[in-house]
Amino acid sequence: MTQTPKQPVISLKDIVKVYQIDGVETRALQGVNLDIHHGDFLSISGPSGCGKSTLLSILGLLDTPTTGQYLIEGIDTSTLNVDQQADLRNLHIGFVFQSFNLIDEMSVFDNVALPLTYRVPTMAAAEIQERVTKCLAQVQMEHRIAHRPNQLSGGQQQRIAIARALVGEPSIILVDEPTGNLDSKNGDAVMAMLAELNRNGTTLCMVTHDPRYAEYAVQKCELLDGQLQDMVPLQEAI
Ligand SMILES: Nc1ncnc2c1ncn2[C@@H]1O[C@H](COP(=O)(O)OP(=O)(O)OP(=O)(O)O)[C@@H](O)[C@H]1O
Numbered sequence: 001m002t003q004t005p006k007q008p009v010i011s012l013k014d015i016v017k018v019y020q021i022d023g024v025e026t027r028a029l030q031g032v033n034l035d036i037h038h039g040d041f042l043s044i045s046g047p048s049g050c051g052k053s054t055l056l057s058i059l060g061l062l063d064t065p066t067t068g069q070y071l072i073e074g075i076d077t078s079t080l081n082v083d084q085q086a087d088l089r090n091l092h093i094g095f096v097f098q099s100f101n102l103i104d105e106m107s108v109f110d111n112v113a114l115p116l117t118y119r120v121p122t123m124a125a126a127e128i129q130e131r132v133t134k135c136l137a138q139v140q141m142e143h144r145i146a147h148r149p150n151q152l153s154g155g156q157q158q159r160i161a162i163a164r165a166l167v168g169e170p171s172i173i174l175v176d177e178p179t180g181n182l183d184s185k186n187g188d189a190v191m192a193m194l195a196e197l198n199r200n201g202t203t204l205c206m207v208t209h210d211p212r213y214a215e216y217a218v219q220k221c222e223l224l225d226g227q228l229q230d231m232v233p234l235q236e237a238i
C-alpha cells in the first residue's frame with residue numbers, strides 16, 4: 001500500500017529573484033525548487049553572493065520573489081496581503097540571526113516573550129510566563145531570566161535568541177550564520193544545541209558558508225549562482 005507523502009512545511013516552486021538597481025539587473029535566485037518537511041534540519045551553503053541571504057529573506061517573508069510560488073503549510077503566500085503575511089510569519093517562523101538582534105533595554109524574559117506579545121488573540125500572562133520559562137530551560141539559561149542581553153556573553157546571547165525563536169512554537173526556525181559572531185567553542189556549543197533541538201522535533205533551515213557547521217545538519221544543499229544543487233542526506237555523504 002502506498003502512503004500519501006506528508007505535506008511539506010515549506011515549498012518553493014521555481015523561485016526567481018531579480019534585483020534592479022539603476023538599470024543593472026542581478027538574478028540572485030534562478031529557479032529554486034525546495035521542499036522542507038517537519039523534523040528536517042537543512043543547511044544551505046555556498047560562496048559569497050550566491051543568494052543565501054536572498055533565499056532566507058524570501059523564506060522568512062521579509063521579501064517577495066519576482067516569480068515563482070512559495071507555500072507555507074500549504075498556504076500560498078502570494079495570495080496574502082502584508083498584514084496577513086506578518087501574521088503568518090509570526091505564527092509559523094522563528095528567526096535566529098548572526099548578530100543575535102536582542103533588545104538591550106529589555107530583560108531576557110521580555111526579549112524571549114516578545115513574539116508572543118504580537119499574538120492575536122492576546123495570550124494570557126500565565127501562559128507567556130510558562131512558555132518563556134520552558135524555552136529558557138531548553139537553552140539552559142533560566143538562571144539569567146532577569147539579566148539584560150548586554151550583561152551576557154555572545155554564546156549566551158545566541159542561546160537567548162534561540163529561546164525567542166522557539167517560544168512561539170513555529171513550524172520552522174530560519175537560522176542565518178548562527179556562529180558568525182562567536183568563537184569556535186561557543187559556536188560549537190550553539191550548533192550542538194540546534195542539533196539537539198532538531199533531534200527533539202524542531203524543524204530548522206540554516207544558511208552558512210562554513211562547511212564545518214553545515215555538517216551538523218541532516219540534509220545539506222549547496223546554492224551556486226542562485227541555483228540549488230542536489231540535496232545530499234548526511235548518511236549518504238559520509
Ligand atoms: N537589495 C539588493 N539590491 C540589489 N542587489 C542585491 C540586493 N541584495 C542582494 N543583491 C545581489 O544578489 C546577489 C545575492 O546576494 P545575497 O546577499 O543573497 O548573497 P549571499 O549568498 O547571502 O552572500 P554572503 O555569503 O556574502 O552573505 C548578489 O550578487 C548581491 O549583490
Ligand SMILES: [Mg+2]
Nearest residue numbers: 049052053054
Ligand atoms: Mg548573506
